[in-house]
Amino acid sequence: MEEASAQQVHVYAPPGGFLQKYVFSLDHKVIGKQYYALGLLAVCMGMALSWLMRFHLVWPTTRIPGLELLSKAGAPGGVITPEYYLSLLTMHGTLMVFFVLTNAPFAAFGNYFLPIQIGAEDMAFPRFNMVSFWTTLVAFLVLILAFVIPDGPPISGWTSYAPLSAVGKDAGPGMGWGMNLWGISIAIFCVGSLLGALNFIATTLDLRAKGMTLMRMPICTWAWFITSCIALLAFAVLLPACILLILDRTAGTSFYIPSGLVVSDRLQPHSGGSPLLWQHLFWFFGHPEVYIAILPSMGIVSHILINSMRKPLLSARVIIYSMMSIGFLSWMVWGHHMFVSGMNPFSSLLFSFPTLTITIPATIMTLIWLGSLYGANIRISAASLFALGFISMFVSGGVSGFFLAQPSIDIVLHATYFVVGHFHMVMGVASIFGVFAGTYFWFGKMTGRMMNETLGQLHFWLTFIGTYCIFMPFHYLGLVGNVRRYSAFVNDFTGPLMPLHKFITIAALGTGAAQLIFIFNLIYSRYRGVPAPENPWNGTTLEWSIPSPPPWNNFGGKHPVIYHDPYQYNVKGSKGDYIMQDSPEPSAG
Amino acid sequence: MSSTIYQPVRAPSTLRGSTASTARVAKVLSGSGGASRSGIWVGIFAITMSFAAFTSALFVRQGSAADWTHITLPSLLYANTLALLLSSATLQMARRAIAAVPTMESRTARRGLGWLLATLALGFVFVAGQYEAWRQLAAQGLYLATNPNSSFYYVLTAMHGLHVLAGIAALIFVMSRLAARPAALRRSTFEATATYWHFMGVLWLYLLLVLRTKL
Numbered sequence: 001m002e003e004a005s006a007q008q009v010h011v012y013a014p015p016g017g018f019l020q021k022y023v024f025s026l027d028h029k030v031i032g033k034q035y036y037a038l039g040l041l042a043v044c045m046g047m048a049l050s051w052l053m054r055f056h057l058v059w060p061t062t063r064i065p066g067l068e069l070l071s072k073a074g075a076p077g078g079v080i081t082p083e084y085y086l087s088l089l090t091m092h093g094t095l096m097v098f099f100v101l102t103n104a105p106f107a108a109f110g111n112y113f114l115p116i117q118i119g120a121e122d123m124a125f126p127r128f129n130m131v132s133f134w135t136t137l138v139a140f141l142v143l144i145l146a147f148v149i150p151d152g153p154p155i156s157g158w159t160s161y162a163p164l165s166a167v168g169k170d171a172g173p174g175m176g177w178g179m180n181l182w183g184i185s186i187a188i189f190c191v192g193s194l195l196g197a198l199n200f201i202a203t204t205l206d207l208r209a210k211g212m213t214l215m216r217m218p219i220c221t222w223a224w225f226i227t228s229c230i231a232l233l234a235f236a237v238l239l240p241a242c243i244l245l246i247l248d249r250t251a252g253t254s255f256y257i258p259s260g261l262v263v264s265d266r267l268q269p270h271s272g273g274s275p276l277l278w279q280h281l282f283w284f285f286g287h288p289e290v291y292i293a294i295l296p297s298m299g300i301v302s303h304i305l306i307n308s309m310r311k312p313l314l315s316a317r318v319i320i321y322s323m324m325s326i327g328f329l330s331w332m333v334w335g336h337h338m339f340v341s342g343m344n345p346f347s348s349l350l351f352s353f354p355t356l357t358i359t360i361p362a363t364i365m366t367l368i369w370l371g372s373l374y375g376a377n378i379r380i381s382a383a384s385l386f387a388l389g390f391i392s393m394f395v396s397g398g399v400s401g402f403f404l405a406q407p408s409i410d411i412v413l414h415a416t417y418f419v420v421g422h423f424h425m426v427m428g429v430a431s432i433f434g435v436f437a438g439t440y441f442w443f444g445k446m447t448g449r450m451m452n453e454t455l456g457q458l459h460f461w462l463t464f465i466g467t468y469c470i471f472m473p474f475h476y477l478g479l480v481g482n483v484r485r486y487s488a489f490v491n492d493f494t495g496p497l498m499p500l501h502k503f504i505t506i507a508a509l510g511t512g513a514a515q516l517i518f519i520f521n522l523i524y525s526r527y528r529g530v531p532a533p534e535n536p537w538n539g540t541t542l543e544w545s546i547p548s549p550p551p552w553n554n555f556g557g558k559h560p561v562i563y564h565d566p567y568q569y570n571v572k573g574s575k576g577d578y579i580m581q582d583s584p585e586p587s588a589g
Numbered sequence: 590m591s592s593t594i595y596q597p598v599r600a601p602s603t604l605r606g607s608t609a610s611t612a613r614v615a616k617v618l619s620g621s622g623g624a625s626r627s628g629i630w631v632g633i634f635a636i637t638m639s640f641a642a643f644t645s646a647l648f649v650r651q652g653s654a655a656d657w658t659h660i661t662l663p664s665l666l667y668a669n670t671l672a673l674l675l676s677s678a679t680l681q682m683a684r685r686a687i688a689a690v691p692t693m694e695s696r697t698a699r700r701g702l703g704w705l706l707a708t709l710a711l712g713f714v715f716v717a718g719q720y721e722a723w724r725q726l727a728a729q730g731l732y733l734a735t736n737p738n739s740s741f742y743y744v745l746t747a748m749h750g751l752h753v754l755a756g757i758a759a760l761i762f763v764m765s766r767l768a769a770r771p772a773a774l775r776r777s778t779f780e781a782t783a784t785y786w787h788f789m790g791v792l793w794l795y796l797l798l799v800l801r802t803k804l
Contacts, residue, residue, distance in 0.1 A: 124624035194635055201627040232631065236638035240748075247744065251733035254651060272654030272737060277646055284642075401742060 014552055026126035027552055031133050032112030033446065036135060039104035043432075044519075045144075046095040047512050049088045054505040056080040056194075058498065060488035073173065074152050083173045085487035086155035087156035090174075093158025094182065096428065098189055099140055101293035104435045106135070106231070110224035110296060112446060114200060116543045117221045119560040119582075121211025122555050124202040126580070128195050129519040135192030138265055144187035146178045154179040157485070159286065162278035162554050163268075164257030166248040170264040174403035183246045184445050195230055200228035209542075211562030215317070216581070218541045218566040219306075221560040222320045223299020225325045229290050234288040241281035248273070279341055291330045293427050294394075295323055295435020298365065301387040304441050306368065307539050308384035309376040310577055311570040314368050322361035322368075329358045339407045340414045359398070364389070366395055375511075382456025383537075386437035389464045395466075397425025400475060415485075418478025425471045435464070443525065444532030447548045451525040454513070459517045466511025540578050541566050563587075625777035625785075633788050636752065643748065644799055651803065657762060660738045662803050663725040669718035670797060673753075676711035677790045679704050684722050684783055689778070698771045705764050707784070712757045719750050737804045745796050749789070756786050 013022040025031060055064065063078040074084030082392035094231060115122055123129045146153040152174040156165040162184065169176040201476040204225045209219070216227070244255040247269070256278045257270035302319055306312055313319060335343060335351030361476040367389050371440070378384055400422040403409045436459075478484075482494050489498065542560060543550075560582045568587050579587055651657045663801035690698045723743070726732075731739040759782040766774035 066634050079795050124628060198631045198635065199629060200633045202624045205622040205627045208686075233638050235640040236635040239644040240646065244744070247733070247740070254734075254737065254738045255646065255740065258655060259656075271655035272650075274649055274653030277649045277653065281642060282647065282648065 001100070002475065008488060013509040024130060026122070027067070027554075028111050028115050028123045028126070029446070030556075032108050032110070032131050034133050034348055035108035035111060037250070038133075038140060038566075039100050039435075041109055042095045042099035042103070042140065042488070043386065046092050046100060047515070049092040049095070050507060051512055052080065053085060053088050053092065053466050054508045056487060057489070058502045058505045059205050059501055060490070071152055073150075078312075079121075080158045080487070082487040083155055083203065083528075084152070086157070086172075086279065086485070087178070089485065090155060090160075090182070091143075091153045094143060094186075097158055098186065099136075099143075099290065101427065101431050102193065102231075102289070105296035105300065105438070106195075106227050106292060107466060108223065108436050109220075109300060109380070109435075109442070110200060110227070111196075113442065113543055114221055114224050115203060115207065116550065116554055117218050117541055118204060118207060118212050119542055119555070119562065120203060120207035123199045127198050127408070128205035128540070132192045132196040132199065135188055135195065139185045139189035139192060142181055143190060145273070146174070146181045148176055149181070151177045156182075156564055157499055158276075159282060160245070160276045161282075162245065162248070163258060163261055163270075163273070164263065165278070166256045167263050167268050167270070168249055170266050170268070171175040172264075173451070180249060181244070183242050183249065187239055187242040187302065190235040190242065192575075193235045194239070197228040197231040201232065204228075209562055212581075213319075213562075215589065216565055217564055218299075219302040219313075220296070220299035220315055220318055223295045223302075223323055226323050227295045230327050230330060231292050234292065235287045237281060238285035241278065241285065242579060244281075245278065251434060270477050276338075276341060276343065279338050280334070283337045284331075286337060287334045288327075288330040289425050290423075291326055293431045294434075294441055295326065296311075297431045297437075298323065298388060300434045300438040300441075301390045304367070304383050304387045304437050305372070305378075306443075306536050306567045306569065308379045308381065308387065309569075310379070311376060311568040312565075313372045316567060319365055320367045324499065325361040326358060329354050329361070333358060336405060338411070339410045345407070352405055352407055356402070359402060359405070361470050362394075365423045366391065366398075378571060380457075382453055382460055382584060383437050383441035384452070385457060385464075386433050387439065389460060390433040390437060393425050393430040393433055393467070397422055397427075401426065402480050413478055415483050417474040417482050417484050419486050421471045421474025421478060425467075429467045429471065433463075436460075439522075441537065441544070443522075444529075444536050445548045445550070446541055447526050447529075448538060449527075449529030449531050450527050450532045451529060452521050455521045457519055459521065462514035463511060463515070466507055467516060470504055471505035474502055476500070518537055538576060538578055540564070540568050540580050542581055545580055545582055603640050623777075625775070625781040629781040629784050636788075636792070640745075640748070640796070643741075646804060647745075648739070649798065650737055651768060654737075656737060658736050658738050660726070660731060660736075662742075662744065662800055662804065663722040665722045666720055666800075669722065670713045670717050670793065671792055672714045672718060673790050673793055676708045676715065677706040677787050680783055680786055683708065684779075687779060690716070691775055692770050694778060698774075699767055702738065702764060703765055705760060705767070709757065709764065712760065712786075714755065716750060716753060716757070718724060719746055722746070742800060745800065748791060749796055752792070753789050754780070756789050758787060759763065 015025060015027065025034075052064070052067070055062075061079060064080070065078055065080040067075040067080070071084060074081055074087060080088070111123070143507050151280040154160070154165070154174040155172050155299060156175065164171040164175070166176075168179075202220065204217070217270070224397060244253075247253045248257055254267070254270040254273040256275055257268055257273040263268065295437060302313060302316075329396060332354040335347055335349055337346050338353045345470035365385055400418065403424060404413060404419060440451055440456050459488060477497060477500065481541060482489070482497055485540070489495070490500070532548040534547055536548075537544070545560065546555060562581050563584050564579055565579050567582055568579035568581075571579055573583070573589060574585055579585060607659060683701035686701035687698055690700070704804050723746070726739065726742065733740055733743045763774060765777050
């Protein structure tokens with residue numbers, strides 16, 4: 001690396017003023033925190049929207065004071081209309097999938113820790129990195145703008161199925177400019193994510209410190225790397241899909257709108273388009289997106305579990321290969337979202353096989369985690385609890401995937417709460433648990449102060465029990481036939497299910513309130529927490545070899561040299577039961 | 590390309606760890622020459638994926654209804670193609686000229702400038718030609734929304750054109766550096782720009798094939 005740095009100089013001076021330091025920063029650590037803050041803001045909004053939805057589902061006529069201020073047409077007198085329920089649904093899904101599940105585990109932690117864990121001083125392209133974040137922020141603002149325009153947010157769901165998403169105002173409230181903003185926002189988001197993914201890949205390939213072979217990278221670095229490869233391809237497909245959607249909406253083209261389509265008693269002036277085309281393009285992005293959300297959390301959780309168990313996993317290599325195979329298979333399964341879309345049934349069968357095949361690497365990973373935990377003397381902390389909680393959520397939510405992967409069963413369950421329960425647990429909550437685990441684990445490194453453990457563990461138990469109370473009953477509702485996307489259930493066969501719905505709503509409000517403990521802990525610990533030492537968890541990887549918080553150039557101008565695999569635990573080292581990656585002392589093995 | 594935040598440093602000696610304690614030490618991104626190379630290839634991969642999505646949309650759309658027609662491509666497109674291919678050749682000449690100089694600080698590095706200017710001019714010729722081809726189609730009454738064929742024609746050429754404009758911006762950046770401060774231009778930046786520019790030609794040949802056979 002010395003030779004390379006002497007040859008090719010790519011440097012920038014220390015940040016000067018406030019703007020350079022905290023706002024338009026080129027420092028990957030600041031950018032990581034910015035992504036984290038954006039994710040936090042988006043998750044608070046997304047959660048508030050889900051409260052409104054849950055509230056409306058069980059008390060559809062009850063007034064929510066002040067809600068009319070959010071939308072006069074959508075909530076006249078503070079009562080949510082069925083259409084506005086769909087607006088909330090759309091915005092909840094879009095915020096959560098794009099701005100939380102993609103941003104927090106991948107862009108935020110990846111930005112902060114990937115360069116440090118490979119021994120680099122920054123990302124390969126710091127300016128691109130800054131542009132990535134600011135582009136993502138613009139995408140966020142454009143999306144949020146839909147709340148304030150008179151048209152309101154779109155009602156198409158986060159998947160925005162054509163042709164209703166493509167025809168314009170006739171499709172309902174919010175489907176005029178609200179939907180335009182959605183399309184523009186997601187297109188901008190794609191650009192930001194593509195730049196980010198490109199940066200991650202180039203950084204991992206080229207900026208590794210001396211001795212940091214690919215197989216010596218920590219598991220979470222691998223996870224971010226694999227995720228960026230997936231993101232690069234996925235967002236490269238969603239961007240054209242959004243461009244064609246915007247053209248159908250604004251330029252009169254007919255990519256997605258078929259002939260003779262009558263919406264709101266009006267014959268649409270389009271012809272010959274294919275609504276299924278949108279679904280193919282969207283889910284070609286959409287399924288890999290699930291792994292963009294979950295893989296980083298798998299990496300973070302593996303990283304934390306190893307540290308808490310004080311011993312390596314049964315096989316870190318197999319975990320990495322499993323993540324690679326998940327990434328590879330994710331390109332062949334998009335059709336399993338379309339079993340009820342009118343696709344040829346033979347295609348359904350073809351998509352079913354690789355979908356079931358994905359369960360193999362996922363099961364292997366789970367068995368490795370559980371097998372490694374067997375007999376381990378795990379150090380209980382908020383971070384390790386959330387890591388264990390991740391495995392629990394991933395298994396509980398993943399098991400229902402075996403059923404949904406089969407077209408014959410999916411056709412029955414597809415439009416029900418069963419699917420809602422499945423994806424919320426396996427990709428939503430599981431991924432968020434990974435983010436919580438990462439936050440409790442790395443907060444000290446990122447801010448210089450440790451988070452409060454007692455509050456952290458309390459937060460874990462309330463969240464863990466709460467999320468099970470919310471999402472497990474969804475499966476039962478679905479099996480009984482409770483359809484999803486309906487804004488209210490009155491006087492039909494779902495009547496006897498209302499007590500369960502009420503239970504879920506109360507659990508959701510309670511679990512949401514428990515997150516205030518987390519927010520309080522974040523703010524309190526930031527200013528009043530115990531000062532963090534360099535290596536509070538006796539970790540082995542490079543982030544623990546530098547001060548907390550790290551200096552702006554990470555390693556203080558030094559170039560670390562790597563001597564070991566990332567997880568030298570359960571060995572006799574000079575500092576205890578571990579040997580750091582950059583320590584020249586010989587490992588026991 | 591702001592120069593206030595991003596300051597290239599000439600002397601490699603300041604990069605070593607010994608000066609780490611001083612606040613003035615610059616942040617070093619070692620090995621970034623390789624990073625530009627992988628960066629540009631990763632970018633090319635993503636762009637390829639995007640155009641694969643556009644063209645598969647074209648195939649699906651063609652099969653989805655009976656309204657697929659035929660449009661005759663303006664013959665100007667072939668002249669544009671020639672301009673773009675020529676620009677790749679002139680860029681190769683510039684590459685050769687610059688590869689021959691031992692360091693970028695040497696004034697002889699500017700020998701490539703003339704060839705780059707030719708490349709840039711041909712790039713502009715291509716873009717202007719593509720615009721003129723649009724006007725010719727519009728004169729025939731073929732607009733973006735006239736039929737699916739014209740829709741795809743405009744979308745594919747516009748998307749390619751946008752990418753070419755990005756290449757033109759990169760060329761202008763490289764040339765201004767070469768003219769004003771050749772030492773501040775990294776070879777890897779130049780190489781990445783050249784790779785991207787050649788890829789624009791390859792991509793256009795592919796698109797021309799698609800347009801010619803499908804529209």
